Amino acid sequence: MPGEGFEQFVRLRYTELLHTAYLLTGSVAAAEDLVQSCLLKIMPRFERVAEPMPYLRRAMVNQRTSWWRAVRRELLSSAPPELGAGDPAGAFTERSALVAELKKLPARMRAVLVLRYWEDLGEAETAAVLGCSVGSVKSQASRGLVRLRALLESGERSGR
Template identity: 45%
Template sequence: MIASTRGEPDGFTEFVRARGGSLHRTAMLLTHDHAAAEDLVQTALAKAWQNWHRADQPEAYVRRILVNEFASGWRRKWRGEVPTDELPERPLDDGDRLDTRAGLIDALARLPRQQRAVVVLRYYQDYTEEQTARTLGISVGTVKSHTSRALSALRISPHLAATSEGGRR
């Protein structure tokens, strides 16, 4: 691809305008933190910009960078987080209700990073097991085991159990 007169690769700005929101939603599901999601998208786009000429399928290229950047956190020893026995409760809407979406997002946030990445790719991005394995650099069997464990955890999550029984908490 040829660079524009502004020094940026052709089509990059248009891609960011068209797909930036979708990339941010994916990053939010992975990180469960607005600022971290913005940082993740910005990092992925910066890396994609450097090699934009390689992007035959720009969306797949940037999503792979996004997920790989998120996954690289698995291997870091320190993430700035301090583990606790119990997580603090979040305030509920109207004092006693959570809608299904909020319950799902809370339950998803409590999954380990690898399981969360697999669930987001498989069920939010509609990737196959093979595509998920390729994107994360793991085996199909590992994708299956992470999926199984994640779905089991989501089934017993109190955040989802409360909303699945008639939509009330």
């Protein structure tokens, strides 16, 4: 049975984990499933894991990749997780457009962008979470930003 440390960790970090999972999956339901699945994996050994957030980030990326390979399709939703009452409409619209275009990127590229710019991890930390080289993170981030900008610009021109 998990101790108070695990329960407190979940209370403090669940929303943060859910937002990351949403950006990785593109679906509220899939994000909830992803977080739940990864929390169940860490629960029995939580007290022995020195840094649970990096562990969970890597677990979420790996689990998302496994699901993608098994299903070979993405589960998408147009509704992001609850963003809070104080979120201005303009920021919500921009964030929704960004998330919509982010969904169009390949899963690995999306994971790099989410970890680097949403989670604010460094290149080395992102590489460690994804199990790849720092150079791979740099190239995926660079290409991903170029593609994301192009997608956002084409969306603005088409009047979305």
